[in-house]
Amino acid sequence: xxxxxxxxxxxxxxxxxxxxxxxxxxxxxxxxxxxxxxxxxxxxxxxxxxxxxxxxxxxxxxxxxxxxxxxxxxxxxxxxxxxxxxxxxxxxxxxxxxxxxxxxxxxxxxxxxxxxxxxxxxxxxxxxxxxxxxxxxxxxxxxxxxxxxxxxxxxxxxxxxxxxxxxxxxxxxxxxxxxxxxxxxxxxxxxxxxxxxxxxxxxxxxxxxxxxxxxxxxxxxxxxxxxxxxxxxxxxxxxxxxxxxxxxxxxxxxxxxxxxxxxxxxxxxxxxxxxxxxxxxxxxxxxxxxxxxxxxxxxxxxxxxxxxxxxxxx
Amino acid sequence: xxxxxxxxxxxxxxxxxxxxxxxxxxxxxxxxxxxxxxxxxxxxxxxxxxxxxxxxxxxxxxxxxxxxxxxxxxxxxxxxxxxxxxxxxxxxxxxxxxxxxxxxxxxxxxxxxxxxxxxxxxxxxxxxxxxxxxxxxxxxxxxxxxxxxxxxxxxxxxxxxxxxxxxxxxxxxxxxxxxxxxxxxxxxxxxxxxxxxxxxxxxxxxxxxxxxxxxxxxxxxxxxxxxxxxxxxxxxxxxxxxxxxxxxxxxxxxxxxxxxxxxxxxxx
Numbered sequence: 001x002x003x004x005x006x007x008x009x010x011x012x013x014x015x016x017x018x019x020x021x022x023x024x025x026x027x028x029x030x031x032x033x034x035x036x037x038x039x040x041x042x043x044x045x046x047x048x049x050x051x052x053x054x055x056x057x058x059x060x061x062x063x064x065x066x067x068x069x070x071x072x073x074x075x076x077x078x079x080x081x082x083x084x085x086x087x088x089x090x091x092x093x094x095x096x097x098x099x100x101x102x103x104x105x106x107x108x109x110x111x112x113x114x115x116x117x118x119x120x121x122x123x124x125x126x127x128x129x130x131x132x133x134x135x136x137x138x139x140x141x142x143x144x145x146x147x148x149x150x151x152x153x154x155x156x157x158x159x160x161x162x163x164x165x166x167x168x169x170x171x172x173x174x175x176x177x178x179x180x181x182x183x184x185x186x187x188x189x190x191x192x193x194x195x196x197x198x199x200x201x202x203x204x205x206x207x208x209x210x211x212x213x214x215x216x217x218x219x220x221x222x223x224x225x226x227x228x229x230x231x232x233x234x235x236x237x238x239x240x241x242x243x244x245x246x247x248x249x250x251x252x253x254x255x256x257x258x259x260x261x262x263x264x265x266x267x268x269x270x271x272x273x274x275x276x277x278x279x280x281x282x283x284x285x286x287x288x289x290x291x292x293x294x295x296x297x298x299x300x301x302x303x304x305x306x307x308x309x310x311x312x313x314x
Numbered sequence: 315x316x317x318x319x320x321x322x323x324x325x326x327x328x329x330x331x332x333x334x335x336x337x338x339x340x341x342x343x344x345x346x347x348x349x350x351x352x353x354x355x356x357x358x359x360x361x362x363x364x365x366x367x368x369x370x371x372x373x374x375x376x377x378x379x380x381x382x383x384x385x386x387x388x389x390x391x392x393x394x395x396x397x398x399x400x401x402x403x404x405x406x407x408x409x410x411x412x413x414x415x416x417x418x419x420x421x422x423x424x425x426x427x428x429x430x431x432x433x434x435x436x437x438x439x440x441x442x443x444x445x446x447x448x449x450x451x452x453x454x455x456x457x458x459x460x461x462x463x464x465x466x467x468x469x470x471x472x473x474x475x476x477x478x479x480x481x482x483x484x485x486x487x488x489x490x491x492x493x494x495x496x497x498x499x500x501x502x503x504x505x506x507x508x509x510x511x512x513x514x515x516x517x518x519x520x521x522x523x524x525x526x527x528x529x530x531x532x533x534x535x536x537x538x539x540x541x542x543x544x545x546x547x548x549x550x551x552x553x554x555x556x557x558x559x560x561x562x563x564x565x566x567x568x569x570x571x572x573x574x575x576x577x578x579x580x581x582x
Contacts, residue, residue, distance in 0.1 A: 043438075046472070051431040051465035058435020061420070062443070063367070082462075085422050086432055090414050 001159035004135035005097075006033050008142035009067065013038040016065065019146075022056055023069040024049045027099070031069075053079045056094045057086035065093050065146070071105075072098030072114035076121050076153055083151070088126040093149045101131075102157040102193060102239035103272065106281040115267040119244025121153045122217045128173060129217040131155040131246075133195035134163045137214045140171035144215075148173065155216075157239055158193035158278060164212060174218035180210035186300075187227045189213050190237035191246045198237055200289055206296065208235070219249045221257075228258040233303060235263045235296055239287065242266040263299040265292055318350040318389060320521070321578050324551045326385035326398060328578070332571040334402030336410055340549035340561030342382040344485040344518065345452060348544055351524040352450060353386045356532065364392050364417035370447055371436045373420045375429020376454035376483060377412030380419070384408060387418040427460025429453060430480065434466050437478040437539075448532045452481045456488025459497050464509070470539040471510030478539040479531045480506070483518065485548035487559045506541035518544030552577050 010033050012019045021034055025047045035042050045052035049070055056066035068075055075098050076083050087094045098117055105112035122129050128148060130141040138156075145152040169177060176189070179199065186208035190198040195212045202210060211227070213220070228234065234254060236247035247264025254260050267285050274284055282288040286295065327342045352372060360366035374383050384401075387393045393408070393416075400406050407416060411424025421432040433451035440447040453463065470478050482502055486493055493499050506513040512534060516523045524544070531540040548562070549555030552574040566574070572582040 043473075045469060046465075048462075048465035048469065050427075050462040051434070051469050054428055054431020054462065054466065055435035055438065055469065057421075058432040058437070059439050059442075060435075061432070062436055062439030064439055064442070081425060082428065082431070085425055086428055089422050 001132070001135045001138050002030060004138040005142070005156065006030055008139055009034050010037050012067070012142070012146055013041045017041065018063060019065045019067065020059060021067050021069065022052050024052050024074060026071055027069050049074045049079045050082055053082035053096075054086050057082070057090070057092055060087070060092035060094050061090065065095075067095045067097060069097045069099065071112060072101035072117045072155060073112050077114060077117055080120050083121070083127070083153075084124050088124050088151045091126045091150050094151050095145045096151070096153045097156060098153060099156045101155045103278055103281045103285070104158050106272070106278045107275055109275070110271045113272055115239070115241045116244070117153070117155060118216055118240050118246065119248070122244065122249070126151055127217070128152045128215075129155065130214055131157070131191045131216050132214050133190070133192055133212050134165060136163065136165045136167065136169045137171070137177075137212065140169050141214055144171050144173060155192065161193055161196040164195045164199055171214060174215050174220050176220035176223045177212045177214065178209065179212055180208070182207050182209040184208055185230065185232040187211065187231045187234045188237065189234060189246065189250055191216060193239050194237035194287075197287075197289065197292065201292065201296070204289070204293065206293070213246055216246055216249060219253060221253060224250065224253045225257045228254050228260055231260070233261040233263065233300070235299065236265060237292065238266040240266050242268060261299075261303055263296065265295055316354070318354040318386060320346050320350050320551070323350055323382060323385040325575065325578050325580050326388060327381045328566065328571060328574050330381050330384065330398055330401040332566045333399060335565050336402055337563050337565060338378040338381065338410065339564070339566070340487075340555055340559070341376065341379045341454070343550045343552070343555065344546040344548045345376070345379045345382050345483050346550065347519045347521050347524055348452065348481055348483065348546075349382050349386050351521050351528065353390065355525060356528045357450070358447070359390070361390060368445055368447060371420050371433065371449040373429045373433040373436070373449070373451040374412045375421065375423050375433070375451055376426070376457050377423030377429075378410070379452070379454070379483070380410070380412045383412070383419065387416070390418065392417045426454070426457040427462040430463050430466040431469075433478060434470050434473075434475060437470070437475040438473055440477055441473070441475065448477050448479060450479045450481060452483060454488070455482055455484045455486065455493050455499060455502065456496070458482070458499055458502065459488070467506065467509040467511065467539075474537045475539045476535050476537050479528070480511070480539065480541045482541065482543045483546055484543050485546045487548045487562065489562055491559065503541065503543045506543070510538060511541040512536070512538045513541040513543065515543040515545060518546030519550055
């Protein structure tokens, strides 16, 4: 996935000299290929993210296409006001990359973990929010972001969990990608690292249709309405707070168009307490496979029998 | 009358502030000469096209002084008489703080500490495009409390943005009192010099001194960004407003409006 990101950056810079890569002194090895291919389009702004986003806005006003890279804890969260005022109010073509989103920096503590970025960014007008799940979605979301010519936040989370698609995908803004069909009337919607988890749940016997949601904003309103019209409940999975993230988007849409039970599985309203590996912190937050299975079983068991009149494989 | 006449600009500010029943009069008065000289003699603009790609940039970072800029944009013909006369009426486009949707306003400011970074981006773009554009950015002294300004100052020096001219409106006041009482700024000229800028302090109401400073700073393409620290008077031009910080917040009455207009040599 990181190679796909690097490849997309290099391709964008080679194709258009107006593409500039700005970093807040992060991305050491990640940008080797870029710096080799187009050193004059690479700008290290130093450890000064507020200024970096303002500079990107100025560059974009003058016709450049800045790609601003930082850790998600800093871009977008630390610089939310600059994104809102300097970039989005003028609808400038700035792509903001937030790397290491979710619990990726599990050993470093909560300053570098980021489970609130979707909630923060999706409320800003004009800002598109994308969240790729594998290398194919990374390529597609980068292509989409470059085509849009408007502000984009691209959330990059745990990136070494393998592919969820068999090959390259095409993606439009607001499109959900179906990964599994099912005769059972349950929909499992996931984004980022949790798409792989959703497929693992299926491999363990859960019977549900599975969708990857790489476009959080705009959300796939039409597709969601179609899904909601043929299932009895929806389960969302994300490495983000259950407040304001994918689950919230889906619940809002479903509530408006076809009210259904929605089970939002993500980070509850708490900080990580302990140090450990990414897998360890998933357990702490009950986002590991056994915990998620248990939570889904509980959810399904609480539903009235007539709502989900099925025997599920779990 | 001279173009961008300071007295006339102050009259337009009073008219706007009175008809809109709004505040920030003192904040606009302290930057009148700084903007008047800039618009009169220095900014390379296309009168018919505020968005001309090769224009000089004027970023008003102390967005609460925006009535002074509106008066200049009105004189340029980019704002209409109606814009001025209908200030703050429902459904109008001119807000109480700088807003980039207004032709001639380069950045949305009022939340302080944004303009210098945007200006640095514009200045860098001019460098990358190899144009001769100059980017001016006007910041308040109180605004320099915001740390992002100093991030931008480091950036401007590192990237040798000698086409960037920071103008500091040093009127000595911020919202809640004298800058020395709120957060001591020390010697602003020395601070910018320490950050690598070429810096000078001038009288912010002396048009000849302002003109000379702009000339010197915009022509010195020597690899260093520029700072002009303009010592100014908050409320300058109307005796009962000068040095009186209540005119950050106070609205005009018919009496104070008439008295102020009369002092400027106009009739209410």
